[in-house]
Amino acid sequence: MSMYKSVTNRRSFIKKMAMLSAMTAAASMFPGILFASEQEKGIPENANLDWKKGPCRFCGVGCGILVGTEKGKAIAVKGDPNCSVNKGLLCVKGYHQIMCIQSKDRLTHALVKKNGRYVKTPLDEALDIVANKMKGTIADHGKDSVAMYTSGQSTIPEGYVASKFMKGAIGTNNLDCNARLCMASAVGGFLTTFGADEPMGCYEDIDHADYFVTWGNNMAEMHPVLFSRMLEQKSRRGAKIVDFATRTTRSSTASDRSILFEPQTDLAVANAICYEIIKNGWVNKSFVEKHCNFNKGLTNIGYGLEDKYKFKDKPQKIDFESYKEFLKDYSPEKVSKYSKVSVKDIKYLASIYGDPNKKVVSYWCMGMNQHTRGTWMNNLVYNIHLLTGKISQPGNGPFSLTGQPSACGTAREVGTFTHKLPKGVVMNEKHRRLAAKIWKVPYERIPSKPTYHATEMFRAVDRGDIKFIWTQATNPLVSLPKTSRYRPAMEKESCFVVVSDVFPTPTSDVADVILPAAWHIEKSGLYGNSERRTQHWNKMVDAPGEATADAWMFIEVAKRMGYGDLFPYSKENHVEEIYNEYRQFHEGAKHGMAPLEVLKKESGAIWPYVNGKSTQWRFNAQYDPACSNGEAFHFYGKPDGKAVIWQRPFEEAPEKPDQEYPFWLNTGRVVEHWHTGSMTRRIPVLHQAMPNAYVEFHPDDAKSLGIRNGQNIKVTSRRGSCILPASINERGLPTKGQVFVPFFDENMLINDVTLDAFCPISKEPDYKKCAVKVQKV
Amino acid sequence: MPIKSYLAHAIEGKKEELMKALMNLKQCEVVPAENQDVFALVTDTPNEEEEGVLKEKIEAINSLKLLSLVSGFNTPQN
Numbered sequence: 001m002s003m004y005k006s007v008t009n010r011r012s013f014i015k016k017m018a019m020l021s022a023m024t025a026a027a028s029m030f031p032g033i034l035f036a037s038e039q040e041k042g043i044p045e046n047a048n049l050d051w052k053k054g055p056c057r058f059c060g061v062g063c064g065i066l067v068g069t070e071k072g073k074a075i076a077v078k079g080d081p082n083c084s085v086n087k088g089l090l091c092v093k094g095y096h097q098i099m100c101i102q103s104k105d106r107l108t109h110a111l112v113k114k115n116g117r118y119v120k121t122p123l124d125e126a127l128d129i130v131a132n133k134m135k136g137t138i139a140d141h142g143k144d145s146v147a148m149y150t151s152g153q154s155t156i157p158e159g160y161v162a163s164k165f166m167k168g169a170i171g172t173n174n175l176d177c178n179a180r181l182c183m184a185s186a187v188g189g190f191l192t193t194f195g196a197d198e199p200m201g202c203y204e205d206i207d208h209a210d211y212f213v214t215w216g217n218n219m220a221e222m223h224p225v226l227f228s229r230m231l232e233q234k235s236r237r238g239a240k241i242v243d244f245a246t247r248t249t250r251s252s253t254a255s256d257r258s259i260l261f262e263p264q265t266d267l268a269v270a271n272a273i274c275y276e277i278i279k280n281g282w283v284n285k286s287f288v289e290k291h292c293n294f295n296k297g298l299t300n301i302g303y304g305l306e307d308k309y310k311f312k313d314k315p316q317k318i319d320f321e322s323y324k325e326f327l328k329d330y331s332p333e334k335v336s337k338y339s340k341v342s343v344k345d346i347k348y349l350a351s352i353y354g355d356p357n358k359k360v361v362s363y364w365c366m367g368m369n370q371h372t373r374g375t376w377m378n379n380l381v382y383n384i385h386l387l388t389g390k391i392s393q394p395g396n397g398p399f400s401l402t403g404q405p406s407a408c409g410t411a412r413e414v415g416t417f418t419h420k421l422p423k424g425v426v427m428n429e430k431h432r433r434l435a436a437k438i439w440k441v442p443y444e445r446i447p448s449k450p451t452y453h454a455t456e457m458f459r460a461v462d463r464g465d466i467k468f469i470w471t472q473a474t475n476p477l478v479s480l481p482k483t484s485r486y487r488p489a490m491e492k493e494s495c496f497v498v499v500s501d502v503f504p505t506p507t508s509d510v511a512d513v514i515l516p517a518a519w520h521i522e523k524s525g526l527y528g529n530s531e532r533r534t535q536h537w538n539k540m541v542d543a544p545g546e547a548t549a550d551a552w553m554f555i556e557v558a559k560r561m562g563y564g565d566l567f568p569y570s571k572e573n574h575v576e577e578i579y580n581e582y583r584q585f586h587e588g589a590k591h592g593m594a595p596l597e598v599l600k601k602e603s604g605a606i607w608p609y610v611n612g613k614s615t616q617w618r619f620n621a622q623y624d625p626a627c628s629n630g631e632a633f634h635f636y637g638k639p640d641g642k643a644v645i646w647q648r649p650f651e652e653a654p655e656k657p658d659q660e661y662p663f664w665l666n667t668g669r670v671v672e673h674w675h676t677g678s679m680t681r682r683i684p685v686l687h688q689a690m691p692n693a694y695v696e697f698h699p700d701d702a703k704s705l706g707i708r709n710g711q712n713i714k715v716t717s718r719r720g721s722c723i724l725p726a727s728i729n730e731r732g733l734p735t736k737g738q739v740f741v742p743f744f745d746e747n748m749l750i751n752d753v754t755l756d757a758f759c760p761i762s763k764e765p766d767y768k769k770c771a772v773k774v775q776k777v
Numbered sequence: 778m779p780i781k782s783y784l785a786h787a788i789e790g791k792k793e794e795l796m797k798a799l800m801n802l803k804q805c806e807v808v809p810a811e812n813q814d815v816f817a818l819v820t821d822t823p824n825e826e827e828e829g830v831l832k833e834k835i836e837a838i839n840s841l842k843l844l845s846l847v848s849g850f851n852t853p854q855n
Contacts, residue, residue, distance in 0.1 A: 011780070015819050018782035019808060021848040022817035026784055026810065034811040089811065228812055 020096070020685035027092040027224070027671055034089045034228055053080055053603060054537030055527045056094045057520040058674045060152075060402025061085060061223050062529025063094055064603040067521055067540050074098045074521060074541050083603035085203060085533065091224040093674055096683045098521070103682040105504055107516040108545025118514065123546040126513055127553065130470070131560030133496050133512075137468040138170065147174035147457055147466045151473035152183070152404030152411045155525030156534070157578040158472070158551040159410035161567070163422060165554050168439040169563040173418045173426055173451045174466070178474040179404060179411030180454035181481075181765060185369035186400040187412055188762035189378020192315075193386075193644050196590070196637025197412055200618040201361070201397035202531040202606060206230055208395025209361040211352050212241045215381060216266065216367020216768075218732075220250035221671035223365070223401055227251065242352065244269075245367065246666060246768070247696075247740055248733040259349070260735055263664050263769045265339035267373055268650035270380035271330035272339075273350045277387050278324055282354030284389030291633050292386050293640070294318045296326075296647035303372050303654035303757040307459050311760035318647060326647050335650075340735075353384050359395035360385075365403060366668065370768050375761035376648035383645045392620040392633060402530045403675070409528015413591075414582065419450035422585040426450060438584050439566065453763035455481070455756050462489030470498040472550050473517065477507040478676040478746050481765040482756040484720035500550050505678045506746050516547040523549035524575040526599065532606045533614075536579075536599035551578065589626035590636065653769045654757040657737060661717060661771035663701075664738040667750055668768075670731065677744035693745035694727035695774070698736045702728045707776060714775045715739065720752035723777055739774060743767070779828045780821050782847045783835075787814040791840035798838045804831050818844075 026033050049068035056063040064083020068076035077098055081088035110126030111118040121129075137146050150162050154177070166175040190197045206212075206229045219227040231254060233239040243255040244266070252258035261269055277283060297313040304311075332346035339346075353360055362385065368377045381398050382391075390396040402408055415422050422438075424431030426448055436443040452460050458480060460466040469490075480486050490497055490510045499511035502519045522543035526536045543549075551574060555567045569577045576596055583593045586607070594605035594614075606614035610625045619635050621627035627634035635643040657664055672690035673680040680686045695713050697705075707713065711726045724741060734740045741750040755770040785807075787795040792814045799807045799818060804827075806819040818835075822828040836844055 011778070011821075014780050015806065015821055018780050018819045018848055019806065019817055022782035022784055022819065023808070025847045026813075026815055026817060030810070030813050030815065033813050033815065035808050035817060232812065 021688060024092050024672065024685055024689040047075070049076065052538065052540045054521060054540070055405060055529065055535040055604070056090070057097050057405060057679070058093050059223060060404055060407055060530045061225055062405065062527065062531070062533055062535060062604065063090055063225055064535070065090065065094065067098065069540055072541055074101070080603055085529065085531070085604070086225045089225055089228065092671065093680060093686065094225075096685060097679075099684070100679045100682040101519050101522070103503060106544060107501060107503060107508075107514060108547055109516055110546065111514040113512050123516070123548060126515060127556045128560060130498050130513055130515070131557045134468055134557065135561050137496065141467050143170050143172040144174055144451060145466060146170065146172065146468040147452065147460075147470070149454070149457060149469060149471045149474065149476060150175070150177040150416050152177060152179040152402070152407030153473040154410050154416070154550065155406060155523075155527060156409050156414055156582065157525060157575045158549070158554070159406070159414035159416045160422065160578055160582045161551045161554045162472070163414060163416055164439055164566065165558050165563070167421065167426070167446050168435065168441045169558055169561075169566050171445040171447060173447050173449065174457070175416055176418045176452060176454045176457055177411045177416040178454065178476065178479060179407040180417065180763060181370070181479060182366055182403045183369060183407045183411065184417070184762035184764035185371060185374025185378055185759050188375035188759065189382065189400070192375060192646065192761070193379055193382040194619075194635050194637045198408055198532050199397070199399045199530065200392045201399055202616045203229070204616060205361045205395050205397055205399065206233060208359055209233070210239055210358040210395070211360045212239065213349070213352065213360060213362045214241065214243050214245070214251060214255070215362060215364040216245050217364045217401065218245070218249040218251045218668065219363060219401075220254055222403070222669055224671060226401070227254075242349070244349070246735060246738065250671075257348075259341060259345045262338065262340045263666070263738070264653040265335070265341075265650065266368065266377060267380060267648065268330055268335045269339050269341055269346060269349070270377065270384065271327055271650065272332050272335040272346045273353060274380075274383050274387060275327040275330045276332060276347060276350030277354050277384070278327065280350070280354055282356070283387050284356075287389030287633070288320075288387060288645075290631060291635060291642055293642045293644050294320060294323045294647065295644045299649055300651065301760045304455070304760055304763065305654060305757050307463065308456070309760070313761060323645065323647050330650075353388050353390065359393075360390055361395065362398045363401055365401040367768060369400070369764055370766050372654055372757050372759055372766045373648070373651060374759040374764050374766070376646070379646040379648050382643070386643055386645050392617050394617065400530075405529065406527035408530060408532065409526065409534060413528055413586075418452055421446070422582060434585065438581065441566065455758055455763065455765055458486040458489060461495045462486065462492070464492070464494040466495055468496045468498075470500070471507060472500040475501075475505040475507045475676040475678055477510065478505065478743070478749065478751065480756070481751055481754040481767055482719050483749055484752040485756070500553060501678070502547070503678050503682060505676070515553055516545060517553075518543035518547045518549045522547065526575070526579060529604070533604040534593060534599060534607060535604035536596065538600075551575070653766070655755055655769070655771045657771045661773045662737070663772050663774060665715065665717065665753060665770050665772040666734065666738055666740045666768050667743050667754060668740065670742045670744065673742070673744035675744065677746065681744070693724050693742050693748040693750065694730075695724045696727045696730070696732050696734050696740040698734055698738070699728055700736055702726065705774065705776075712777045714777045715741065715750070715753055715772050716775070717753045717755070717770055717772045719755065722748055722750050722753050724748050724750075739772065778823060779825060780819065781828065783818040783820070784845045784847060785816040785818045785835070785841060786843040787816070788840050788842045789814065795838060795840040798840060799835070802831065802834060805835070
């Protein structure tokens, strides 16, 4: 491990590993535990380190890091004490992040498949092949036969260039990203309720809230630094944490109260909370009258299981009385029967939100978003905050967290979804005209209809409709649902596959061309985190071999295809030039981005950045200069300035346990690994701590099936199967009748088993619910 | 040449005391958690016998609530 080169002997190295093992073990036992002083200990004595600031590479929290470099090598990481996100703290993944870049199997040169074997190829030649293939495919089959699938880990400039290249240069909306798999329902919720994406509050809410309600959100493992900030408030001020989930996790055991519900019934419980709020007179009437409308949409909207599924909601205005009438089906007594949440617990949850003297923040992430009614679930939590007026104030607000470092900054703000543009959507003429003007392309070139969202994009590959696909910084053949269909699809000769990545993955295994990408600190870039904070970093070390920044590889291919005039950026300074061009899209008080000079100096700035200041709480006139209606609150994303309280019913999941497949399957993550594990499984201490996936059982289920810990179990659905060791009373505890499997392990592909049903509004798949059977093998 | 790592849990309110006691033991490296009464502890001894003696010394510390083994390595001396 060259990270510890200056720790000269093997024995010292082993001691270091032993210490890291202990810290990793502690991280899995104590949610949010932090070993800040270790950061300094990892630094070799007499080191003359140059510390460079940036954001962490992993989750959407966006912790500030300082990377210590010496003689062109990154050798230490510590939390940035000047970053308000993490105040110098980091989680176990954050500390160890740079250890992966020296991995022996790092992709350092382009590889081109010739006669079934990968041949090391000069990058220039590989980019020629990619450009020629893309150009030829468009000539033969039309511009909608080529597609690009990018990432919430792409930097803002990378996402911007991808969008400009596909939508502005080629003229196809065949661009989508893996944030579709984790955040699209949050976007759908924000747009339908507020007409403007991303949370209104910020992490400082943690310092003010009396209650934190986590909705299907294991923050202790997925957002450990934020969870540690909550625990600090719990011990310092007596703030309370209530965990509402389908599985008992590290977060549940660290919370003041853990409430478990039957999968999918969160829809009903949220409505029951609203029922109680109205019944008990806890509605903030003046807030609702001034700032809210009531709408209903279509019901029985399907699950997107069939190819080319289409859905468009038809919103219809209703009044408060009809909404109240609708909620009569959701009394705590009625909902308790199928949600398995006691009447007492439903009333307890309602009383937290209903108490006018208590400040409440709701947090959620994949549990609510990866849901066949994900947009509805987001709407329903907003309903609770809107009915009580607990929104857009310090310590009061709904807050959807992101899983990737730039799911907000790149996927949502730059807009690397099929329907999006850097400002607005392709369906809107004004937005297309603005993009055409800034990009200097004919307005007619940008198509007005969205094409393929992520799942449908890979279905189109399977059907042979897409004949060229380029994936970047993502690993869909581990992360898509129902990979049992999409792996063979990507192996078909009908589609030419280009994969840009830092490490080989199951996705690069099916590529025709593999492009070696520079990692995070080997290039300059910008990310945008969950609290609307944009963070910049400068390149810190050189990438190995011919590994190159993805943005630059896109530009090189665009130039080879004859679009050079649209990409007049310089290799040395392209990040700055692209960001300055991109900023023009968001000018104004509602979404102004901080100038690069500010981002270079500070550990990020929150947009809207107005008159040299971050806006911490949007829609609140006290903090947000964009409010212009003369009232205390202004939901200016909607034309009439009012947010929408949506009437959304409980509807069943598309597949439920039955006699043949008697268990719910829930999938998720673990603290040691980040998503598909392509980086963290190359960090020895993290890999050692959690070397493989497992299937968790409730002890009663394990006992009745005669299953012991570690015994190999075949988990089978109607799509496929996966063999994993059983885990009983270890990391998490699923409810009876449910099994849980983490998805980080490419050797145990649980997504061969999952279902590719999605929310018809957001098109985000549901990884949390399908039916499986289990057999000892 | 055993190298072992442990989690050492302090009795409530005695974190500082445990820290001092552990740091006084020559063959121990200690890293305190910022926000829990827990230490990551690595011991480095020439043989199993001395490791056993050291473990007894650690377990005799009054401010220690619990000592749990995380990993063990055995290497030739450099």
